[in-house]
Amino acid sequence: MTFLRLSTAALILAIASGAAAGNFVKSSASRPRAVVELFTSQGCGFCPPADALLADLARSDDVVALAYHVDYWDYLGWRDTMASPENTARQQEYSRTFGTRSVFTPQAVVNGRVEMNGAKRGKVEAAMRRMAGGPDGMIVDVTVSYEGEAMVVETGAADRPVRNAQILVVYFEPATQVRIERGKNAGRAWTYLNAVSGFHSAGMWHGEKTRIELPKNAIARKGAGGCAVLVQEMDADNLPGAILGAAILPNPGS
Numbered sequence: 107m108t109f110l111r112l113s114t115a116a117l118i119l120a121i122a123s124g125a126a127a128g129n130f131v132k133s134s135a136s137r138p139r140a141v142v143e144l145f146t147s148q149g150c151g152f153c154p155p156a157d158a159l160l161a162d163l164a165r166s167d168d169v170v171a172l173a174y175h176v177d178y179w180d181y182l183g184w185r186d187t188m189a190s191p192e193n194t195a196r197q198q199e200y201s202r203t204f205g206t207r208s209v210f211t212p213q214a215v216v217n218g219r220v221e222m223n224g225a226k227r228g229k230v231e232a233a234m235r236r237m238a239g240g241p242d243g244m245i246v247d248v249t250v251s252y253e254g255e256a257m258v259v260e261t262g263a264a265d266r267p268v269r270n271a272q273i274l275v276v277y278f279e280p281a282t283q284v285r286i287e288r289g290k291n292a293g294r295a296w297t298y299l300n301a302v303s304g305f306h307s308a309g310m311w312h313g314e315k316t317r318i319e320l321p322k323n324a325i326a327r328k329g330a331g332g333c334a335v336l337v338q339e340m341d342a343d344n345l346p347g348a349i350l351g352a353a354i355l356p357n358p359g360s
Contacts, residue, residue: 137244139168140234141336141352144224145197145213148186149179151290156212156224157298164299169234170334170352172276174302176211184289188279188301196305196346203345217242218338218349246337246351256319259308259335261351268313271350274336275320276305277329280357304328311337325357332356 144160146153163171174193175186197209204221212224216233219242224230237243247262259273278300285295308318325333334354339347 137247138170138352138354139238140243141170141217141349142172142230142234143215143218144171144173145176145193145209145211145215146173146224147176147179147189147211148284148286148291148296149182149184149289150211152225153212154291154294154296155227156214157296159224159227159230161297161299170336170354172278172300172302172334173298175298176209178209179211182289184286184291187284188282188298188303190302190304192304193302199345202343203341203347217244218336218347242348244349244351248335248337248351248353250333250335250353250355252322252355255322257322257325257333257355259316259318259320259353261311261316261337263315264313264350268311268339268350269347270340270342270344271311271313272338272340273308273311273316273318274305274338275308275325276334276336277303277325278331278333279303279329280331300331300334303330308335330357 142160142163144156146157157173160171160173163169174196175188175190176194176197177186177189177191178194180186180189197213200215200221201209213221214224214230215221216230217237219237220233222229222233246264249260251258281297281299282301283295283297286292308320332355334352336349337351338349341347
């Protein structure tokens, strides 16, 4: 069982039943179609179309969409309010995985397997269609839930041998409007969805059914919007590889 974004109706039902007060909120039961990670910057003149695509994907009920704002364009005149060196480092690690000479924005990575210009909607959607339901898609069940004072992550077992893999918890901000005052996008006001505020490994994953509990109050502090969980293989140099399963859950207080 994997997790997708709660629908509005489901979230209202959860609140009505007391789940938002900390009793129980659980993800839905079908696997996401894809994981799309976008590396973007508020100072990048080519990024608004990619940001719009990411927002569309984030609003859908079958994609785990995450926006990693990077900091290397800050010198152009506008300091990205959501950027971090850690986000930039993750993109650089992907660059080494794919053997590319440099990083760029907007860059989309689909399922940890392929990269492309994140503003090319057709290419991103084609990659998701090509991998959905096949061996390059989500092949591991993941469920995320809030139970009392814990966030619980559960995975199913893999149906093939798994290389070095980890469970990655990715925190993100709620929808946030930013008015950009300088740089290439000066004068624009943009609402950013699922902007990553931090991430860390919750432990190694060995291809077996797994249950991990994390303190819910720590989750709320790190990601006001919620968090995603990625089951991701790592290569021999511990660089990010294929994403095998994923889930995303809003913060019950967001």
